[in-house]
Structure formats: structure tokens, C-alpha cells
Amino acid sequence: MPCTVREPLAHPPVHPLPGPSARRSLLCCPRVRALLASLLIALPTAAGAAAAPAAPAAPAAPTTFITFGTGSTAGLYYPTAESLARIVNDAHIGLRIGARATGGAVFNVQAIQQGAMQMAITQNNIAYFAYRGTGIPVFEGKPTRELRGLATLYPEVVHLLVRKDSGIRSPADLKGKVVDVGAIGSGPEQDAIAVLGVYGLKLSDLKSAVRTNSGDAVNLLRDGKIDAMFYTVGLGSAAIQEAMQTAPVTVLPLDREHIERLIAERPYYTSAQIPAGAYPHVDQALPTVAVEALLVASSRLPEEQVRKFMDVLFQQKLQQFLQDTPNPNLRSSFRLDRALLAMPLPLHPGAAAFYRSVGVDMSKVPVAD
Numbered sequence: 001m002p003c004t005v006r007e008p009l010a011h012p013p014v015h016p017l018p019g020p021s022a023r024r025s026l027l028c029c030p031r032v033r034a035l036l037a038s039l040l041i042a043l044p045t046a047a048g049a050a051a052a053p054a055a056p057a058a059p060a061a062p063t064t065f066i067t068f069g070t071g072s073t074a075g076l077y078y079p080t081a082e083s084l085a086r087i088v089n090d091a092h093i094g095l096r097i098g099a100r101a102t103g104g105a106v107f108n109v110q111a112i113q114q115g116a117m118q119m120a121i122t123q124n125n126i127a128y129f130a131y132r133g134t135g136i137p138v139f140e141g142k143p144t145r146e147l148r149g150l151a152t153l154y155p156e157v158v159h160l161l162v163r164k165d166s167g168i169r170s171p172a173d174l175k176g177k178v179v180d181v182g183a184i185g186s187g188p189e190q191d192a193i194a195v196l197g198v199y200g201l202k203l204s205d206l207k208s209a210v211r212t213n214s215g216d217a218v219n220l221l222r223d224g225k226i227d228a229m230f231y232t233v234g235l236g237s238a239a240i241q242e243a244m245q246t247a248p249v250t251v252l253p254l255d256r257e258h259i260e261r262l263i264a265e266r267p268y269y270t271s272a273q274i275p276a277g278a279y280p281h282v283d284q285a286l287p288t289v290a291v292e293a294l295l296v297a298s299s300r301l302p303e304e305q306v307r308k309f310m311d312v313l314f315q316q317k318l319q320q321f322l323q324d325t326p327n328p329n330l331r332s333s334f335r336l337d338r339a340l341l342a343m344p345l346p347l348h349p350g351a352a353a354f355y356r357s358v359g360v361d362m363s364k365v366p367v368a369d
Contacts, residue, residue, distance in 0.1 A: 064305055066097045069108035069120030071186070073101050074215025074239045076327045077121045077293070080153070083325035087317045093308040103213070104186030106130075106138060112298050113144040119301075123156060123187040123232070124292040125268040128344035136190060146299045148368055149345035150310065152338060153293040154329035157272050158191045159231045159240060160288070161218075164248040166227040171199045171254065180210040180217035180229035187291070188214065192230040194269075195254065195289075198262045215239060222247040232291065234329035235278050244280045251279060253286035262289055268342065292342045293329075299348065299368060306350025314339070314354070340365050 068085060071077035078101055085097035097119070102108055108120035109130040122130075129135035133143030162168040168177060174196065181203065182188030189211070196202060203209045210217070210226055217229045218239045224247075231240065243249045251274055254262075263269050272290035276283055297306060313321060314336060322331050339360060340347075346368040347355070355362055 062094065064095050064118075064302070066095060066118040066301075067116065068097050068099045069102045069111055069117045069122075070099055071102060071104040071108075071121070072183075072213035072215045074213070074218065076234045076237060076329070077104075079326045080330065081121060083321060083327075084313065087321050087324070088309060088312055091312045091317065093305070093312060095305055095309060103183045104188070106136070106186060106190070107183075109144050109147055109296065110138075112296065113146050115146075115298070115300070118298045119150075120296055121153065122294050122296055123190075124152070124294050124342045124344050125266065126187055126190065127294055127296060128268055131345055147345055148297050148299050148348035148351070149340075149343050149365070150295040150297050150306070150348060150351045151313075151334075152341045152343060153295055154234050154327070154333035155270070155272060155290040156187070156232050156234055156293050157274060157290045158195065158254075158288050159233065159237075159274070160195070160228065160252040160254070161221060161231060161240065161243065161249055162228040162252050163221060163224065164250055165224075168228055168252065171195055171252065171258070172201070174199075174228060175201055175205045176207050177227040178208045178210060178225075179206050180212060180220060180226050181206075182211065182217075182230055182232075183213050184211050186213075188230045188232045191232045191291070194262060194266055195230070198258045198265065218243045221249055228252075234293065234327060235274065236328050238326075240279055244282075251282060251286055254288050256287060259287060259289055268344065270342075294343070294345075296345065297348050297351075301348065301350070303348070303350040303353065306348050307353045308350075310351050310354035315358070336360055 068081045070081040078099060081099035085099050088095055088097050100117070102111070105122040105126040108117065108122050109126060111117040112120055127147065129139050130144040131147050133139050133141055160171060166177065168174060181192035193203065210220065212220070214231050214233070217226070217231070220226045221229050222243050231237070259271055263271065269289040269291060272288050274282060274286040274288060276285055322334065336358065339355070340362065343365050346366040347362065349368060352362060352367040
């Protein structure tokens with residue numbers, strides 16, 4: 001039947017309330033009874049929800065703030081730590097990491113001992129001496145017992161950079177020259193002392209032992225203000241690339257005899273090569289020595305937070321860390337099967353818990369209490 005639309009009335013009619021008999025008829029209707037039943041069920045639930053107090057919000061997990069010691073901004077420690085910090089901070093595991101440029105390896109382990117830093121990158125030779133309180137005057141009788149190992153990162157090669165117009169053809173020729181030996185408290189400083197030593201030289205045999213960070217030293221070398229510099233860094237350093245592209249600078253190899261003597265005296269060094277093509281004008285492999293870059297932490301950091309940190313780095317975000325970090329050495333070296341290579345420190349319990357969970361052999365590395 002067609003629907004007819006009527007104009008609204010000016011005054012709607014008033015209908016009387018249904019009487020008792022009409023109300024009984026309504027209650028007999030099955031559809032009305034079903035509607036009333038559903039309303040009766042819903043009303044207590046709604047009333048209970050309105051009356052119940054809101055559950056208290058779970059307290060936010062406490063955040064641990066970590067100052068991370070690196071090195072010169074021109075080196076590889078700093079961008080490595082910046083990338084690491086960004087990845088861990090974005091993982092929201094209760095850690096906030098801030099990378100800080102420093103004087104380098106020696107400074108970093110001292111800062112951890114003093115509580116000024118909680119994580120850092122250092123060299124395995126520096127860590128060895130620091131923990132035992134020997135080998136380097138600054139550590140003599142003052143072992144850094146707060147230092148704990150986390151992971152081996154990648155090998156760091158000792159580069160001896162010289163100007164081609166300096167007349168330096170061998171490390172023995174550094175006598176009487178102006179040489180940058182690294183910042184006070186840096187790994188390169190200790191490597192310079194070690195290399196000079198096997199060639200029969202001391203710092204006092206140099207015309208001048210310049211002490212500055214590696215970035216400034218590269219500029220001094222390029223500008224002809226110094227004759228040579230020691231730079232311990234992963235292969236492919238951008239600062240070295242730039243210096244060799246823009247100035248008469250080359251890499252001087254160490255000879256095999258002195259490499260063997262150095263390793264015999266200081267077993268934390270390993271034989272290494274700077275491969276052909278690693279830098280401009282390097283047409284053949286150059287023999288030298290290397291140490292390992294280490295990721296270290298303070299014993300004061302909680303075990304569970306360190307375990308989560310390790311899990312993010314090695315498991316959850318490993319590929320992002322390798323791809324985003326401007327350090328090609330990580331892509332070839334940072335992996336679980338060499339994570340404890342040349343580790344000279346007791347492991348942090350949080351790191352040990354992580355390695356245990358993924359089946360890494362820790363039989364040759366002590367675990368701190």
C-alpha cells in the first residue's frame with residue numbers, strides 16, 4: 001500500500017494513558033516481553049560500571065640515563081655510539097643514552113670508574129691495563145674495578161700517517177720529527193709509545209710530541225704543521241680518506257720483524273693489514289698491528305637493563321644498527337661468534353645472561369658477581 005505523508009498538526013493530539021486491560025495486553029506481546037528482559041539485564045551492568053572506580057594506571061617504569069663515552073667526533077667511536085644510542089632509545093626499554101665526545105679510551109675507563117659515565121667504547125689493551133692497575137702510569141696502583149665487559153666491536157688498526165715531504169721512510173725516522181701521538185688519555189697515545197718503543201725510541205726522542213685529538217691532528221698534518229701522526233681507528237676512516245685526497249699524506253707500514261717483537265712484548269696486539277684500495281693511493285697491502293674496540297659498562301648498571309640493551313643490539317635491531325652506523329668495520333666484524341674475542345674484562349652479569357640465552361660459549365671469559 002502506498003505511504004501517505006501527512007502535514008504535521010499544529011497541536012498534536014493528546015492520547016490518554018492505556019488502561020489496565022490495555023497494559024495487560026501489551027505485556028502479553030512476546031516482542032515487548034523480550035525487550036523488557038533485555039533492559040533488565042543491561043541495567044545492573046551499566047549501573048555497576050558507573051559505580052566502579054577507575055583502575056589506577058600502572059606506574060611508568062623508571063628510566064636509567066646513561067652517558068656514553070666515545071672519542072673525537074672525527075673518529076669512528078662517536079658516530080658508532082650516536083647510532084647505538086638512537087636505536088636503543090627508540091626501543092623504549094627504560095634506557096636513555098647520550099653519546100659524549102671525549103679524549104678517548106683511557107679517559108673513558110677512568111670516567112666509568114669515577115661514575116661520570118656508565119658506558120663507553122675503549123680499546124682492549126687499555127681495558128686490560130685499567131682493570132689490573134698496571135702497564136700505564138695513569139693506572140699504576142689504581143685498578144678500575146668498576147669496569148665490565150659487554151662485547152667486542154671490531155678491530156682497530158694502528159695507522160702511522162706521514163707527509164711525503166717529511167723524509168720519513170720508517171718509524172725509526174720519527175726521531176727529531178714533530179709527531180702527533182694522540183690526546184692525553186687516548187688509545188693512540190699508548191699505541192704510539194708501544195710502536196716507538198720497539199724501534200728504540202721514546203717520546204722524548206721526538207722534536208715535539210703533539211697531543212691533540214685525531215680530528216685536529218689530521219688537519220695539522222694536511223696543513224704541514226706536523227710531520228706525522230699515530231691514529232688507531234677502524235679501516236676506512238673518513239678523516240684519513242680526506243687527508244690523503246687533499247694533501248701529500250701516505251700510510252707508513254711497519255716491518256714484520258718489529259711487528260713480531262711488538263706482539264711478543266704486548267700480546268693484546270694482533271698482526272693486521274691495511275688492504276690495497278682502503279685509502280687513496282694505497283696500491284698494496286700494508287702490514288701493521290691492531291687492537292680491538294670494546295663496548296664496556298659500569299658494574300653499577302642493573303643486570304636486567306643491560307640484558308635488554310644487549311638483546312636490542314644483537315637481536316632486535318642488529319640489522320638496523322649495522323646499516324645505519326657509518327662504520328663499515330661493524331658490518332664485517334660485529335657478530336655473536338666474535339663478541340667475546342680478546343675480551344680482557346669480566347663480563348657484566350646482564351651481558352652474561354644475554355649470551356647464555358643465545359648459546360654463546362663463555363668458558364674463556366669470567367663473569368662478574
